[in-house]
Amino acid sequence: xxLELDKQKIKNSSSRLSINNWIKNFSWRLQFIVITIGLLxxxxxxxxxxxxxxxxxxxxPLIDASMEIKLEITTAHLLLEEILNGSDDETTENVxxxxxxxxxxxxxxxxxxxxxxxRYIALTNSVSRKEIKNVSEEIKIFRKITEQRLNATHKxxxxxxxxxxxxxxxxxxxxxxxxxxxxxxxxxxxxxQILNIIQVVVILFTFLAIAMIVWVFRCFDKRRSADxxxxxxxxxxxxxxxxxxxxxxxxxxICGYCKKIRDEEGLWNQLEVYIxxxxxxxxxxxxxxxxxxxxxxxxxxxxxxxx
Numbered sequence: 082x083x084l085e086l087d088k089q090k091i092k093n094s095s096s097r098l099s100i101n102n103w104i105k106n107f108s109w110r111l112q113f114i115v116i117t118i119g120l121l122x123x124x125x126x127x128x129x130x131x132x133x134x135x136x137x138x139x140x141x142p143l144i145d146a147s148m149e150i151k152l153e154i155t156t157a158h159l160l161l162e163e164i165l166n167g168s169d170d171e172t173t174e175n176v177x178x179x180x181x182x183x184x185x186x187x188x189x190x191x192x193x194x195x196x197x198x199x200r201y202i203a204l205t206n207s208v209s210r211k212e213i214k215n216v217s218e219e220i221k222i223f224r225k226i227t228e229q230r231l232n233a234t235h236k237x238x239x240x241x242x243x244x245x246x247x248x249x250x251x252x253x254x255x256x257x258x259x260x261x262x263x264x265x266x267x268x269x270x271x272x273x274q275i276l277n278i279i280q281v282v283v284i285l286f287t288f289l290a291i292a293m294i295v296w297v298f299r300c301f302d303k304r305r306s307a308d309x310x311x312x313x314x315x316x317x318x319x320x321x322x323x324x325x326x327x328x329x330x331x332x333x334x335i336c337g338y339c340k341k342i343r344d345e346e347g348l349w350n351q352l353e354v355y356i357x358x359x360x361x362x363x364x365x366x367x368x369x370x371x372x373x374x375x376x377x378x379x380x381x382x383x384x385x386x387x388x
Contacts, residue, residue: 114297118290122283129279132272139202140269146186146201147262150216153183154223154254161227173231180224183254187217190261209264216257223250 157179160171186201188194190213193203204210226247334343335352342355353364368376 150258153179
């Protein structure tokens with residue numbers, strides 16, 4: 082019985098040790114999973130924020146630059162017409178200044194630049210760069226023809242007023258600038274769609290991560306409940322073994338002649354019955370050799386007495 086009790090204690094201790102080790106390993110793994118998922122979510126959201134911020138910083142000034150090109154060229158065209166119509170409120174330098182401003186914005190779109198309105202990042206799209214280069218060349222021609230018309234005005238040469246080539250170049254500059262502006266807006270829409278897709282992926286990934294964490298916690302809780310139940314069952318067996326051992330401890334009243342034992346209720350039981358009811362012991366009956374010889378002698382004596 083004591084050996085069985087020791088085995089139960091060892092089994093219970095090893096079970097608790099294995100459960101504790103498993104809980105420690107699982108807790109570390111769970112923390113690693115949660116931290117990894119959190120870092121992935123933060124990294125993805127940061128990427129979306131950085132790309133979105135970069136898109137705004139890059140394309141918004143470029144769109145403004147293309148609009149400024151159209152505004153400056155249109156202003157120069159209107160001022161030239163006022164000068165040609167005899168207005169003294171505007172000067173030649175003012176007209177050329179607006180054309181140079183348009184040229185500056187075109188070069189800023191090609192090479193990058195910065196002014197009081199903000200910073201301009203150079204275009205990287207080859208098609209857009211080619212179109213802006215064409216705009217820049219058209220602006221140079223526009224400026225040259227503007228100077229010719231202003232000089233012709235001072236000489237009172239009216240033959241080139243409202244020159245068709247001048248108007249054609251003006252329209253080409255506006256058209257090319259519109260084209261670049263529309264392309265930049267299309268690129269913003271395209272990159273915004275990519276950002277929207279990233280956001281949807283982040284949301285889905287977040288829900289998936291939450292579901293995974295919930296599933297892991299459920300598995301952990303189920304395993305923990307099973308282990309706790311196992312500990313309780315093991316403790317019950319151990320307690321039962323201890324109780325059985327305690328039943329055979331202390332002073333046991335036994336008859337000095339018949340060897341019967343008095344139980345808790347005051348009844349006298351044979352030794353085998355009492356031990357069997359108070360422990361898991363089983364009995365098998367045999368005969369001691371000395372007792373065998375003694376019993377045989379008594380049988381012979383009785384037989385002789387009867388004859």
